[in-house]
Amino acid sequence: MAFLEVKNITKHFGGLVAVDNVSVDVKKGEIVSIIGPNGAGKTTLFNMLTGVYTLTEGEILFEGKPIHNLTPQEIVKAGLARTFQNIRLFGDMRVIENVLVGMHINTNYRFFDLIFRTKKFREEEISKHEKAIEILDSIGLKEKMHNYAVNLPYGDQRRLEIARAISTNAKILLLDEPAAGMNAKESDKLLNFIKELRDIGYTIILIEHDMSVVMNISDRIYVLDHGKKIAEGLPLEIANNERVIEAYLGKGVTNNA
Numbered sequence: 001m002a003f004l005e006v007k008n009i010t011k012h013f014g015g016l017v018a019v020d021n022v023s024v025d026v027k028k029g030e031i032v033s034i035i036g037p038n039g040a041g042k043t044t045l046f047n048m049l050t051g052v053y054t055l056t057e058g059e060i061l062f063e064g065k066p067i068h069n070l071t072p073q074e075i076v077k078a079g080l081a082r083t084f085q086n087i088r089l090f091g092d093m094r095v096i097e098n099v100l101v102g103m104h105i106n107t108n109y110r111f112f113d114l115i116f117r118t119k120k121f122r123e124e125e126i127s128k129h130e131k132a133i134e135i136l137d138s139i140g141l142k143e144k145m146h147n148y149a150v151n152l153p154y155g156d157q158r159r160l161e162i163a164r165a166i167s168t169n170a171k172i173l174l175l176d177e178p179a180a181g182m183n184a185k186e187s188d189k190l191l192n193f194i195k196e197l198r199d200i201g202y203t204i205i206l207i208e209h210d211m212s213v214v215m216n217i218s219d220r221i222y223v224l225d226h227g228k229k230i231a232e233g234l235p236l237e238i239a240n241n242e243r244v245i246e247a248y249l250g251k252g253v254t255n256n257a
């Protein structure tokens with residue numbers, strides 16, 4: 001049984017078929033990339049995985065259980081958390097507060113505990129605070145935990161988004177173009193960090209346009225074009241796949257490599 005099984009999913013927007021009968025299997029501890037030209041259906045696929053869009057057809061199983069009828073919040077609780085193509089941090093909140101927000105999805109205390117600041121509430125808040133610092137330390141943002149998110153350099157904001165996804169207790173991280181807008185040094189650092197996450201047990205699914213990133217980091221790659229899956233395989237197989245070269249690499253993306 002795959003960790004995450006995406007079975008023949010389809011998404012229609014009126015007459016447009018944005019994702020057409022696509023299946024994807026992800027094993028625990030893999031880095032899987034979803035690539036394809038603009039409009040291929042990558043973001044729509046992510047939106048279906050995270051409950052933002054309902055499926056027109058098909059099913060999604062996580063650890064053997066269907067998740068395609070859950071709300072986005074329930075899906076985060078089940079263990080899938082994402083980052084966005086356009087960074088969506090709380091800019092006017094501090095770095096650590098952004099991480100704490102992610103953690104509150106798994107709060108165990110009740111409204112009563114919150115109102116009366118009970119022992120249970122205080123203990124849980126302290127342990128969350130400690131865990132948030134630990135996460136920030138692992139991602140290299142501990143020194144900046146009291147800075148406002150909006151003041152962080154771009155690369156740090158992207159890493160903070162990942163920290164917030166981790167803080168939800170996610171098992172699978174869905175990263176939408178994590179290296180977008182980064183310079184080569186920042187992007188290298190991020191790649192190493194994502195590999196470290198894989199090595200400590202996270203499963204990662206990413207959408208990425210930069211082929212040098214994709215080829216360097218992925219255990220396996222799925223390629224979409226016009227909503228259809230046109231290839232899947234190891235990075236080297238994908239790099240040499242004629243259909244992929246024609247659909248995707250032929251359109252100038254090789255310039256990024």
Ligand SMILES: Nc1ncnc2c1ncn2[C@@H]1O[C@H](COP(=O)(O)OP(=O)(O)OP(=O)(O)O)[C@@H](O)[C@H]1O
Nearest residue numbers: 013016017018036037038039040041042043044045
């Ligand atoms: N909410 C929506 N309503 C109508 N059409 C949509 C919607 N979301 C996406 N589409 C269409 O579905 C198709 C797939 O779009 P999608 O954004 O998933 O592609 P993508 O591979 O992520 O592209 P990009 O690399 O440019 O982000 C496109 O034709 C797009 O215009």
